[in-house]
Amino acid sequence: MDHSEHEIALDTTTLITVTGQDRPGVSSALLHAVAKTGMVVLDIEQVVIRGKLTLGILLDKPSCEPAERPQLEQAVKQAAEDLDLECTITHGVEDTCHAGNSPLLVTVIGNPLTSESLAKVADAVASVGANIDRITRVSHYPVTALELEISGSERGVLREKLTSVALESDVDLAVQDANLMRRSRKLVVMDVDSTFIREEVIELIASHAGCEAEVEQITTRAMRGEIDFAQSLAERVALLEGLPVSALDEVRESINLTPGARTLVTTLQRLGYEIALVSGGFHEIVDSVASELQISHVRANRLQVADGKLTGKTEGPIVDRPGKATAMREIAAQIGIPIENTIAIGDGANDLDMLGLAGLGIAFNAKPIVRQQADTAVNVPYLDSVLFLLGIPHSEISNVG
DSSP: OOOOOOOOOOGGEEEEEEEEETTTTTHHHHHHHHHTTTTTEEEEEEHHHHHEEEEEEEEOOOOOGGGGHHHHHHHHHHHHHHHHHHHEEEEEEOOOOTTSSSHHHHEEETOOOOHHEEEEEHHHHHHOOOOOEEEEEOOOOEEEEEEEEEEESSSHHHHHHHHHHHSSSSEEEEEOHHHGGGSOOOEEEOOOBBBSSSOHHHHHHHHHOOOHHHHHHHHHHHTTTOOHHHHHHHHHHTTTTTTTTTTTHHHHTOOOOOHHHHHHHHHHHHTTTTEEEEEEEEHHHHHHHHHHHHHOEEEEEEEEEEETEEEEEESOOOOOOOHHHHHHHHHHHTTTGGGGGGGEEEEEGGGGGHHHHSSSSEEEOHHHHHHHHHSEEEESOOOGGGHTTTOOOOGGGGOOO
């Protein structure tokens, strides 16, 4: 069979558009009417909004003569009239499904999503000569999320335009290729402190050691990228010397998951995704969080203990900025997932290598330097909003909190 594309002559094409109250049997009746004319279907699109139907069918018949068109129009208009639908018929319509670049998907998230913000998104799409072919709502709560199918633009060009829109407007935007890879098995790797959980664990530990202010200051500088993470880790851990290891039990009990974290994990697990926690924090805390949610892939630092007290040092490999990327690569290889099928989520400068390596890097309520370099940024306080970037609608999300 020859699968090569053939040229469609404009003078042989016909577009039928019907609108009105939706009901069972509309598509069937119209297609049976079309079938009597011997025309072939080039494209068909249908949308129902609050019970109102819009259905478009693009037809072609290379051997069609102008004299045959009245027969088609009569058959279709009669079928539409019987269904109490309005019908328009246009001849000589171009089939654009093969034109331009591969389609893109733009996810728009707002809380709320204002018409002004959405207008700016539409302006950006138009400014690069692209077209919005389809808009679908994937969530109405706790945020409004729309998925726009875009044709006629390269990903990088459109992403650059929309990045400025996201900075100017109160919306989060992501641009992805609309291909089968988006639906394939994936690995989601998440930072822990201030991403998967609300707290910075080392600051909680420091509060028991009486050095919280000093540790918090070092943490802030590290997350901004002002000092090397490994250096900052060593400085902060040194301040914990002499703290009884029993204090870590109280720290574990004070941990709070980020809103939506549990829903994100259970939904992804149900859909067959692999999940990993890769943290610049400590196994002594992260392991219990992972165990509670049945997350089996964990990488973190480990505190050194002697005589029941912290020594002020760590032991084993340091999970710093390059260490996080290495961990993600190793976990992906271990479970047989290509690196382009990974998603990384983080908020600090030590997440940048991991975000850059991933197929999709998401900055979650992140520092400015991270938002600027990540593929996309999510600034609403719900971690499960990441699901909408993966094309998972609200109807498929586990309602578990």
